Amino acid sequence: MENQKIDIRKLSLIELEDYFLAKGDKKFRAKQVYDWLWNKSLKNFDDMSNISLATREMLKENFIINHIQVDLMQHSTDGTIKNAVKLFDDKIVESVLIPTTKRITACVSSQVGCSLDCNFCATARLKRMRNLSPGEIYDQVVAIKEEAETYFKRPLTNIVFMGMGEPLLNYANVIEAIDKITSPEGLGMAPRRITLSTVGVTKMIRKMADDEVKFNLAVSLHSAINETRSRLMPINDSNPVEELAEALKYWYQKTKRKVTYEYVIWDGINDDEKHARALAKFCKIIPSKVNLIQYNPIDEGEFRQAKPEAVEMYVRILEQNGIIAKVRKSRGQDIDAACGQLANKNEVGQLTSI
Numbered sequence: 169m170e171n172q173k174i175d176i177r178k179l180s181l182i183e184l185e186d187y188f189l190a191k192g193d194k195k196f197r198a199k200q201v202y203d204w205l206w207n208k209s210l211k212n213f214d215d216m217s218n219i220s221l222a223t224r225e226m227l228k229e230n231f232i233i234n235h236i237q238v239d240l241m242q243h244s245t246d247g248t249i250k251n252a253v254k255l256f257d258d259k260i261v262e263s264v265l266i267p268t269t270k271r272i273t274a275c276v277s278s279q280v281g282c283s284l285d286c287n288f289c290a291t292a293r294l295k296r297m298r299n300l301s302p303g304e305i306y307d308q309v310v311a312i313k314e315e316a317e318t319y320f321k322r323p324l325t326n327i328v329f330m331g332m333g334e335p336l337l338n339y340a341n342v343i344e345a346i347d348k349i350t351s352p353e354g355l356g357m358a359p360r361r362i363t364l365s366t367v368g369v370t371k372m373i374r375k376m377a378d379d380e381v382k383f384n385l386a387v388s389l390h391s392a393i394n395e396t397r398s399r400l401m402p403i404n405d406s407n408p409v410e411e412l413a414e415a416l417k418y419w420y421q422k423t424k425r426k427v428t429y430e431y432v433i434w435d436g437i438n439d440d441e442k443h444a445r446a447l448a449k450f451c452k453i454i455p456s457k458v459n460l461i462q463y464n465p466i467d468e469g470e471f472r473q474a475k476p477e478a479v480e481m482y483v484r485i486l487e488q489n490g491i492i493a494k495v496r497k498s499r500g501q502d503i504d505a506a507c508g509q510l511a512n513k514n515e516v517g518q519l520t521s522i
């Protein structure tokens with residue numbers, strides 16, 4: 169039966185070499201197949217043109233390639249593209265291509281749904297269904313890389329783990345995907361072009377520091393005051409601001425990489441000077457910068473984007489404290505591709521497909 173076959177991309181190069189040696193074949197056959205699977209991102213064994221027919225048949229009998237399929241592609245008026253990606257078990261995740269004048273960024277998902285309950289995020293309402301495999305994460309990048317070349321005639325320049333899910337709760341698979349994305353056998357992208365965004369799982373920030381990862385870290389902060397942060401993000405109860413600060417100090421000590429804080433300012437929630445000053449203080453713990461993200465409404469609920477004056481007040485206070493702050497405009501809002509809007513709306517038939 170199909171589903172008893174092993175997903176061949178779960179095998180490392182060494183395991184694949186052992187497989188071919190055990191079958192009486194040459195070790196380098198593994199390298200050839202591995203190259204098709206990762207570097208060339210092939211979806212079926214029949215296209216492996218330098219592999220003999222007999223070997224291809226043998227592979228088909230033992231393995232499958234659990235490749236993703238872009239089920240629906242939506243184009244925003246601002247150039248942003250959102251992919252609804254179908255997985256082998258028919259589950260759907262979303263990834264986004266974000267074009268700017270200088271960059272083309274792929275925003276990828278790490279889990280189907282999300283187990284965190286951030287009150288302002290649409291993905292949170294889906295609950296977590298499962299982790300994505302390294303191949304499923306890698307394929308999302310490949311799909312966007314191809315779309316960048318097709319629609320923009322430009323290469324993919326950056327990757328952000330800011331799609332669905334919490335990457336640090338699927339750590340092993342995310343790290344393996346990044347290894348493949350950065351290795352010459354994969355996509356050969358520079359780790360400094362990759363940013364992992366976390367809700368702030370302190371234990372895992374320490375683990376990443378210990379692993380001396382070479383990519384960038386972003387933390388969804390939204391408030392540096394416990395009471396407010398816990399109201400927004402329940403994870404703050406078990407990972408409070410002080411612990412986050414300690415974990416980030418450890419991160420900086422080990423990696424010497426500065427951190428980006430993602431921060432939404434909401435009307436009547438964190439739009440006062442007290443919150444702005446708390447953020448400025450928090451930013452001094454280690455070298456950092458702030459992205460002030462526009463709120464993307466997910467329903468008629470309690471959250472509203474703060475007034476422009478509040479955003480200006482934040483920028484002024486941060487600048488007075490020597491902290492770099494950028495106000496980020498929302499992208500792809502018309503197709504629900506903006507931060508926090510990824511929720512498989514089309515899957516549940518709330519939108520008509522284009």
Ligand code: SAH
Binds near residue numbers: 332334
């Ligand atoms: N779980 C990780 C990765 C998701 S990144 C994390 O939390 O960092 C998605 C980013 O969009 C996070 O910074 C999140 O806080 C933010 N976000 C979620 N909902 C949003 C919304 N409705 N409007 C704007 N930003 C939102």
